[in-house]
Amino acid sequence: MTATAQALLEVEHLTMRFGGLIAVGELTFTAYRSEITALIGPNGAGKTTVFNCITGFYKPTEGRIGLVHGSESLWDELDTLTAYGNRKLARADGTLFLLERMPDYLVAQDARVARTFQNIRLFSGMTVLENLLVAQHNPLMLASGYTLLGVLGLGGYARSERAAIDKARHWIERIGLADRADDPAGALPYGAQRRLEIARAMCTDPVLLCLDEPAAGLNPRESAELNALILSIRDESTTSVLLIEHDMSVVMEISDHVVVLDYGVKIADGPPEMVRNDQKVIAAYLGVADEEVAAAEAEVGL
Amino acid sequence: MRALPSRPAGPTYRVEFDRALKDAAIAGLIALGLFLPLIGLRTTQDIRNELTLETRWPLLFTMVGLVIAGSLINSFVITPWRAYRQEKPRTPSTAAAQFRHEFLRYFIPLAIGFVAVYPMLSLWLAGMQGSVKWVDNFGIQILIYVMLGLGLNIVVGLAGLLDLGYVAFYAVGAYSFALLAEHFGLSFFTLLPLAGILATFWGVLLGFPVLRLRGDYLAIVTLAFGEIIRLVLINWVPVTNGYAGISGIPRPTFFGIPFNASDEGFAATFGIPFHPVHRAIFLYYIILALVLLTALVTVRLRRLPIGRAWEALREDEIACRSLGINTTNTKLTAFAIGAMFGGFAGSFFAARQGFISPESFTFHESATIVAIVVLGGMGSQIGVAIAAVAMIGGTEILRELDFLKALFGNEFDPTQYRMLLFGLGMVMIMVWKPRGLIGTRQPSVVLAERKAISGTLVKEGRG
Structure with a gap:
């Protein structure tokens, strides 16, 4: 201190x-x-x-x-x-x-404030990349015009999604899962799941990360x-x-x-x-x- | 442990002849004992209202013979074959895998192409009179259920909320269309979106109180909601006309040209002889367009944040909340959008039938739609479409099996066996494909390589 x-x-x-x-x-x-x-x-x-x-x-x-x-x-x-x-x-x-x-x-x-859980709570049936995109739900929701514009393909949602994927890719590389980005989270080894959960929490841009x-x-x-x-x-x-x-x-x-x-x-x-x-x-x-x-x-x- | 001995070249399994015969004899005896009272004896009332006992030996012995034959086939063919398969594990043939891959790649365009030309095909094969049945009873009926299945798939398959009262939204759509058309004289295409909006409204209304419930409790409350809607339709006679239903619902017109035999009708306008098949084909293309719209919207929604949030909700609700997802709103949108598609399907149903009554919206319908979603593989749209074809087409095709009367006697009615076959099919699917016909999940977005996700990792959701 x-x-x-x-x-x-x-x-x-x-x-x-x-x-x-x-x-x-x-x-x-x-x-x-x-x-x-x-x-x-x-x-x-x-x-x-x-x-x-x-x-x-x-x-x-x-x-x-x-x-x-x-x-x-x-x-x-x-x-x-x-x-x-x-x-x-x-x-x-x-x-x-x-x-x-x-x-x-x-x-x-x-x-x-983002958090992880003692017993890992990943979206096990979704891929590593999808897990990190779900974490960026709120900014992406805004970019898709609360779904209305997104369904019609308007409002530059594609650009925001690319940015979100880039951010996810950054974290995937940082936790060393680059070759497993398209694998379901539930199939990862235990240590990788722990790291992915931290990366997922970080994708929400927290000021405080609770581990x-x-x-x-x-x-x-x-x-x-x-x-x-x-x-x-x-x-x-x-x-x-x-x-x-x-x-x-x-x-x-x-x-x-x-x-x-x-x-x-x-x-x-x-x-x-x-x-x-x-x-x-x-x-x-x-x-x-x-x-x-x-x-x-x-x-x-x- | 010693090294495993190398496998012998030939099949090592030997059929034990005595044992096979013994098994067959025991099976035959058990069958005889069981079938003697069930099939061999029959009571009938004679003209004086007295019960007389009638014997049916030939039928009894045929059945017992079938059981013995089955047992022998099992001993001599199936068991050796399985032993052989176990000894020689099947190596995946590259040609077959290649074919499978190619087939899957072209399946969707081929299927859409087929449904697009289906009415023409049936006209060509069955003629004008014959095709009314094939287009109306098969084509339109199946497509209505595909649409309902796709709508419910959003709620049950994607968001993982078991909704047993989906038929309520179907009913809301149908009655909205029927009542608004009757009282305000609005046309089908004006009322279609309106019926969808009303159903959405009811979806949100149902969603609010049940959101705090999970799993079994949610299922029970949605079931009750379906029944409440039906009972209101029965008892609110001044508005809904009760059991008698609403008749004379206006049919969709071709840009204002009705499909009837009058001088202003479709046939007269285009100078062709009048035939009911014209309307059937027109309706077929309307529902096809609605189904394709539903499928397209669902595909898009899955790739939008809302769709991913639905699936994430199915996987783990607490994790969703820790990521800042408002789970209440997410569940409500799932209910609302699912209900909207149900409402569209309902208003189409009313327009096609021209008559609706509460009888069309019983729990049986909800159960059928849930069965389609579960059978198809939760979350898979192709699976839902295939399951709807199999289940609705299957029950319709039972009506066509009249030739079986020659085999089983004149009283035999194949449609009576519908529920039996339905149950058998469900059991078999759940044994062989516990996650439904399409048991894998396709990721909504990929970085490098698209890989299907095994159903064992995907959660089913508990509300």
């Missing part, structure tokens, strides 16, 4: 209850622009629930999730917007969104390739990354900022080196017996 870092996403007092179970309680954290923020924690800590709240799949029981496109100064309007009851505040220098007020598809379409355990089930080589891909997304585009991960090597290697959850409560927040040495984190992950801690510390490389 550098001094110049600008907040992109602010989660405040986020609480999600399922009946009597508090999946996430009073969670507050910030994700910064052009950074990779990792959300880690043991199984059942509520990480995916936080993702589902941010991307609009769940309505949080309490709390506020703000996201800004453009100027930092929009954060000053956060309380005004909250009191006003609107979903977003658009100004000439940017837009402030309150994600908890938006339905899931608008979070993706307007607020430009739910992207390295799950990958072998060390694939995992290293994935790290390179995520780093290149941070460095070469304007997209920031929010990451849920179990694989500590991934988290420690690529993230700029780590938030640790345990039983739905934040127990640590800071740069990776700091979190790695935090006693509460070590206890949460590894239990408290001294010899276990020592063994695990050796594993993590302490």
Whole structure:
């Protein structure tokens, strides 16, 4: 976290209850622009629930999730917007969104938050190329005059489609699937499906990319390739990354900022080196017996 | 494990003679036991209303003989042949593959060419009187179902929403046309788009409440919607005339020239003798044009973002929402466009029949259309067209099998076996081609090479 870092996403007092179970309680954290923020924690800590709240799949029981496109100064309007009851505040220098007020598809379409899923959700019967074109649905829909002009072959839809295909081709090459572009997504090997899901999310031009355990089930080589891909997304585009991960090597290697959850409560927040040495984190992950801690510390490389 | 021994050159399968005979005898005995009460004995009422027992030995023994013959054929021919096939796996012959490829390439233009000249062909082969049946009962009837199949294919095949009440939109189209023509005297070509718009409206109206439902629940509610429309048509007598239906619906005219025997009629205007086949051929070309329009629009829609969104919705709705696709609107457009084509088909149906009643819009029709879509291969337009030809043409052709009466006696009516054959056909298709006749999906866009996608990867959608 550098001094110049600008907040992109602010989660405040986020609480999600399922009946009597508090999946996430009073969670507050910030994700910064052009950074990779990792959300880690043991199984059942509520990480995916936080993702589902941010991307609009769940309505949080309490709390506020703000996201800004453009100027930092929009954060000053956060309380005004909250009191006003609107979903977003658009100004000439940017837009402030309150994600908890938006339905899931608008979070993706307007607020430009894209996500992947823990259990891969590709369109398995559609080709790699088609998957990436579906991700560009909204701009293409506009170009086809909401289908009306497109059916008649008017309005320059063909040009927009070519541009969309070019963009898809760029991502297909970037994830190394150039020779499999016309194969169905369901026929790809597991690692390629993970990469394709990230590429598909990137085709929506997100400002925030939420990756739910992207390295799950990958072998060390694939995992290293994935790290390179995520780093290149941070460095070469304007997209920031929010990451849920179990694989500590991934988290420690690529993230700029780590938030640790345990039983739905934040127990640590800071740069990776700091979190790695935090006693509460070590206890949460590894239990408290001294010899276990020592063994695990050796594993993590302490 | 040792290396596998090389395969012997000749067939290794040997028919066991004793066993084959034993199997045949057992099959024969079981058949005899089963058929004795079913076929061998028959009760009839005589003139005094008393039941008398009648025996039919020749028929019984013919049936048992058939079963024994079948068992012997299985033992001596089919089983050895299958064993032989298993030993010598079929290598795909390049000539056959080449032929298949060429055939598929030319199939669509050939099929369209054939349906375009079909009325002429039937005139030439069956004469004027004979062709009325071939053009009307076969050609027009099949094309109406092709159109309905293509319309429902958008909802069921592409968007993966199982709609069991599609006939409702067919009915809305038909009644819109009939009522508007009766009360406002508008012509077929004015009312055709209007009927389509009204059906679209009803499609959206149905779509709204059921969008939150998925899978089986969606199917049940659409089924109920179909029934509601039919019951309204029956009970709203002041408007729809109830069971009696609406008659005297104006027929489509040839640029204002009616097809009748009058002096202003088509025949008189062109100086040819009047014949009903003129109208049949005219109607045939109208529905052909409508079918081609439907097919063309569907092909285009599949390549537009909306079509891809439908298919993506069928594959994974949650992923669609995560990509910013408004799934509510996407489902509604599928319902609306599907309903529009149903409405077109309905208004054509009313214009062709000249009479409609709620009897034409029963659940049976919906089931037939769904069966056409499923049989054809969900999402495949060629499959739907072939399935419509097979199912509707098949049932019509049963009427032509009168010669079977010579074989089975005078009371034999082949059309009575329609449902039996229909069910048998469905079971066989589902065993051999579980994804329908065309079980593969064609990608809507390609980068380098067009490859068909195996049906096992394509999801069927759960609403």
